[in-house]
Amino acid sequence: MQKNPYVPIPVDIAKITTEVDTKDIKTFRFTFVNKEDEENFKYLPGQFGELSILGKGESPIGIASSPTQKGYVEFTVQKAGVVTSTLHSLEEGARMGIRGPLGNSWPLDYLEGKNIVIVGGGFAFTTLRSLLNYMIHEDNRKRFGEITVVYGARNPGLLIYKDELKEWEKRDDVNTFITVDKGDEGWKGREGFVPTVCKEVAPSSKNAVTVICGPPIMIRFTLPVFFELGFSKENIYTSLEMRMKCGIGKCGRCNVGEKYVCKDGPVFSLAQLDQLTPEY
Amino acid sequence: MEKRLIAKDALAGIIKKLSEKMVVYAPVKDEDNICFRVLEKGQEPLVNYANTKNAPKNFFFPQTETMMRYMRTERGMELKSAEAEDVPEALLFGARPCDVRSFVLLDNVFDQDEYQDPYYIDKRKKTTIVSLACVTPPYSTCFCTSVGGHPMSSEGADVLLTDLGGNYLAEFLTPKGEALLSQIGDLAAADEGAAAAKEELVKKSESEIKSKVAGSEIKPWLDENFEHPFWDTIHKSCLACGTCTYLCPTCHCFDISDQVKGADGKRIRAWDSCMYWLFTIETSGHNPRTSQKQRWRQRLLHKFRYFVDNFGAIACVGCGRGVLYWPVNIDIRKDVNDISKL
Ligand SMILES: Cc1cc2nc3c(=O)[nH]c(=O)nc-3n(C[C@H](O)[C@H](O)[C@H](O)COP(=O)(O)OP(=O)(O)OC[C@H]3O[C@@H](n4cnc5c(N)ncnc54)[C@H](O)[C@@H]3O)c2cc1C
Ligand code: FES
Numbered sequence: 001m002q003k004n005p006y007v008p009i010p011v012d013i014a015k016i017t018t019e020v021d022t023k024d025i026k027t028f029r030f031t032f033v034n035k036e037d038e039e040n041f042k043y044l045p046g047q048f049g050e051l052s053i054l055g056k057g058e059s060p061i062g063i064a065s066s067p068t069q070k071g072y073v074e075f076t077v078q079k080a081g082v083v084t085s086t087l088h089s090l091e092e093g094a095r096m097g098i099r100g101p102l103g104n105s106w107p108l109d110y111l112e113g114k115n116i117v118i119v120g121g122g123f124a125f126t127t128l129r130s131l132l133n134y135m136i137h138e139d140n141r142k143r144f145g146e147i148t149v150v151y152g153a154r155n156p157g158l159l160i161y162k163d164e165l166k167e168w169e170k171r172d173d174v175n176t177f178i179t180v181d182k183g184d185e186g187w188k189g190r191e192g193f194v195p196t197v198c199k200e201v202a203p204s205s206k207n208a209v210t211v212i213c214g215p216p217i218m219i220r221f222t223l224p225v226f227f228e229l230g231f232s233k234e235n236i237y238t239s240l241e242m243r244m245k246c247g248i249g250k251c252g253r254c255n256v257g258e259k260y261v262c263k264d265g266p267v268f269s270l271a272q273l274d275q276l277t278p279e280y
Numbered sequence: 281m282e283k284r285l286i287a288k289d290a291l292a293g294i295i296k297k298l299s300e301k302m303v304v305y306a307p308v309k310d311e312d313n314i315c316f317r318v319l320e321k322g323q324e325p326l327v328n329y330a331n332t333k334n335a336p337k338n339f340f341f342p343q344t345e346t347m348m349r350y351m352r353t354e355r356g357m358e359l360k361s362a363e364a365e366d367v368p369e370a371l372l373f374g375a376r377p378c379d380v381r382s383f384v385l386l387d388n389v390f391d392q393d394e395y396q397d398p399y400y401i402d403k404r405k406k407t408t409i410v411s412l413a414c415v416t417p418p419y420s421t422c423f424c425t426s427v428g429g430h431p432m433s434s435e436g437a438d439v440l441l442t443d444l445g446g447n448y449l450a451e452f453l454t455p456k457g458e459a460l461l462s463q464i465g466d467l468a469a470a471d472e473g474a475a476a477a478k479e480e481l482v483k484k485s486e487s488e489i490k491s492k493v494a495g496s497e498i499k500p501w502l503d504e505n506f507e508h509p510f511w512d513t514i515h516k517s518c519l520a521c522g523t524c525t526y527l528c529p530t531c532h533c534f535d536i537s538d539q540v541k542g543a544d545g546k547r548i549r550a551w552d553s554c555m556y557w558l559f560t561i562e563t564s565g566h567n568p569r570t571s572q573k574q575r576w577r578q579r580l581l582h583k584f585r586y587f588v589d590n591f592g593a594i595a596c597v598g599c600g601r602g603v604l605y606w607p608v609n610i611d612i613r614k615d616v617n618d619i620s621k622l
Contacts, residue, residue, distance in 0.1 A: 006398075054359065243560050248395040250389055257586060263395075
């Protein structure tokens with residue numbers, strides 16, 4: 001029989017980065033206790049893991065690092081309920097567990113050779129960051145066409161991955177557009193909602209795919225912009241969230257129609273979602 | 281396949297004797313109910329009964345079970361054991377063909393190539409199933425023939441017993457079944473006559489299942505009508521009690537939670553139910569299924585549409601427990617038949 005898929009892989013918290021001014025979003029870098037676990041943990045951007053704290057429970061969290069970053073894996077977590085609050089109270093050096101990698105991934109094969117538009121809002125930029133860092137890695141950059149990034153948050157203090165945002169802005173092989181709904185005294189960048197910025201940037205839909213993650217309201221107002229630009233539902237991808245437990249399609253909790261978001265998702269194209277029951 | 285005869289009055293004694301060597305799950309009288317229980321030493325199982333109140337699924341998928349144990353150390357909680365609890369070689373005696381078929385359906389969920397559930401698979405592999413064919417349908421509510429089953433089906437069984445009047449015809453169908461035969465010892469060989477008598481009963485028993493449900497006919501309608509006025513009233517009498525899901529042989533939804541007492545902790549799983557509001561609530565407060573209407577529709581669609589899409593079979597074995605024991609007068613047979621007329 002295979003390895004027990006419910007048993008978490010032991011990891012240590014190697015680094016904690018507080019991402020936002022409100023301090024309720026942190027990025028956790030985990031290193032593997034056993035070398036062989038590290039080698040076996042082969043993932044792709046868009047997949048997730050179950051962060052497991054014995055005594056508290058588990059939470060499904062998207063993988064925020066890119067597989068091109070070796071030796072560790074990162075997750076960006078908002079403090080919400082029991083597990084995520086406990087995680088936020090842990091310090092570097094603490095030992096815990098991960099189950100995964102789980103779920104499908106961003107459709108890398110399909111994205112290859114195409115122009116990619118990444119649209120993110122708030123802290124839902126995690127697996128998009130994984131995708132972006134994967135695509136711009138020197139081994140992979142040639143496999144993808146133009147890359148455009150539109151990322152927004154409510155205010156400057158809520159932008160995550162601040163150092164990397166600067167790095168991406170400096171690159172000439174990525175068109176980066178960072179925006180906030182409302183700036184503060186120190187903010188010299190763009191102001192405006194993500195849908196409006198997308199409209200201004202107006203990326204061509206020719207040979208292009210959009211991947212989008214963010215609050216439901218942002219997605220609702222952004223999608224019409226992309227339809228207007230000529231993007232078909234086959235060429236817009238997003239990642240779904242459902243309450244999960246097992247993460248492997250058995251506990252019956254996370255289905256949308258006949259698909260289990262944990263196993264068949266979380267990534268779907270809008271065309272695929274149209275085929276499912278509208279209950280998510 | 282070995283075919284033997286067992287004298288009718290000898291069967292209970294044979295099982296009792298086996299229970300001295302191995303764990304035996306069997307139907308017994310429990311106050312006013314007949315339930316599957318672990319036979320105690322010297323206890324005889326029932327051999328004449330309609331069907332049990334509980335489905336035997338809990339022997340492979342217990343209502344609560346420990347998945348792993350851990351303990352508090354200086355570094356925090358550390359895993360102590362992640363094995364399935366010690367699982368004995370066991371015999372499940374007297375399961376009706378509908379209930380046995382439920383295991384074949386559950387195998388689709390728990391024993392997939394991609395992810396194997398060690399807790400279920402371990403118990404399943406170590407258990408030999410002796411099924412008791414329904415020569416006459418136990419209840420008027422039985423509808424196995426409408427959902428892919430048969431009252432005398434051997435699907436999933438290691439041994440099938442058929443009541444021929446004076447004797448049971450015992451068919452030892454699998455290597456596990458044959459191993460059991462060697463444990464039982466001497467049994468008279470069955471002759472051609474016994475096989476012919478069984479064939480007669482196969483036809484007769486099928487014709488005696490009078491309750492007909494349009495189980496497979498409603499799939500196209502379900503595919504097209506996620507939104508339909510039918511769903512607006514169907515759930516109205518549902519209490520959201522979850523009884524249907526607990527009694528159902530094929531319902532497999534579960535919850536995983538942690539329990540800590542002093543320095544010791546365990547991660548357990550327990551049956552859960554899609555009938556509950558809490559089942560799908562997300563941390564943000566968003567809940568994709570806020571109404572009982574949505575949850576009721578989910579259960580029916582899971583059984584008659586989604587499971588068919590994923591595994592090619594209806595996730596209902598027609599045992600009739602839901603119909604018999606639902607605390608309100610919900611009757612899934614009527615609902616399915618009503619749909620077939622829409
Ligand atoms: C695929 C996927 C990827 C994700 N990626 C990320 C990510 O990258 N970063 C991130 O921060 N989050 C992510 N999430 C969300 C994250 O999984 C949840 O925020 C997390 O599981 C919360 O767990 P918790 O233990 O902290 O909360 P819990 O303590 O489980 O919170 C329970 C919540 O459930 C409800 N609830 C539970 N019990 C009750 C009750 N008795 N009564 C009423 N309501 C109740 C409440 O809403 C409560 O807040 C992702 C989710 C999915 C499915
Ligand atoms: S989380 Fe259990 S089925 Fe998806």
